[in-house]
Amino acid sequence: MFPPLALKTVRWRPFEGEGLEHLTVRAVGDGLRAESTVIGEQGNRPFGVHYRIDLDAAWRVRSFLVEGMAGRRIAMLSDGDGRWRDEDGTPLPVFDGCMDIDLAGSPFTNTLPIRRLGLSVEHGRTTLKMVYVPFDTFVPFVDGQHYTCLSPASRYLYEAADRSFSAELPVDADGFVTDYPTLFARL
Template sequence: MEHTLIWKRLDSTGMEYCTHTLGERIGIIGKVIRSLPDETSFVDYSVTCDEQGNTEIVTIEYLQQNKKQSMRLEKDSYHRWKRDGIHLPELDGFKDIDIGATPSTNWLPIRRLQLQNGESAELTAAWVRFPEFDVLPLKQTYTRLGEHEYEYRSVSGYTARLSTDAEGIVREYEGEWTEGK
């Protein structure tokens, strides 16, 4: 089963077209376009997960102005991460990817954790930052507030309310993104 949606940034600086796939394999494919006064960028990404929703392979191409960069992240069954074949021990043990250019990857821990109303879970994700285009650990907490409502909080203190559909796919990301209709 596939769910395709278009995101719009609330500040009118960007859009995303993405497809979430549910089935034997879980995945997300997306394209993000961002235009700021001093920066124009394009992010093309693909995330493939196992049947439990653990991230396995991530590919990202990042075009900023005239500079093109790419990375391939892979995680084995022991949750050891590699970037372009080089082991990243600081990410070992983490199950989720958080691609900072998109709200779509929040779906992965929401779906995997299966929280009940009022429950919270803390995790650390492999966070791809933009425009730095690096990968760092990022502690996060997800709290289920209602049937289709979650609170996302990062260790930095950043907080956002996330509204989802029945599959856990984020449809509204407070203050940042909304689904285009």
């Protein structure tokens, strides 16, 4: 559905307030590495964050690191089958079954399930459990989300499981969000 990816750089800005995300995804060994810097506001408080996500060739998250400019950080590792541990190797069974991550201030993490699943219109709606990391606390929690393919390789419906938010997400030829209604615009 989506072509292999060797190198891609994209930028998004929030619709409201100040901010910018600069992301580069590149092939590394037998997988991919996404690295990004995000500056923005949350609750009228400015933040600066750097993150790194390592993926295998099937777009499964194998590890991630999120660091705030004020010194806060979180790092987790995955076996690629939905089992997580912290960076010291301690199992985190509360996240069992979470295949993907969702970083609160980045539209890139929507690309992870879109590319990994290769959804088609015939698949209907897919329900996922995510490791959700808010940029204000860095305290992860399990978040339920639904994805529905509206048009293969071009448009998807994202819905929060608690029904608090939904958005139609157009994507480019590589599966990266081009417009995230009410939240982000691609530059």
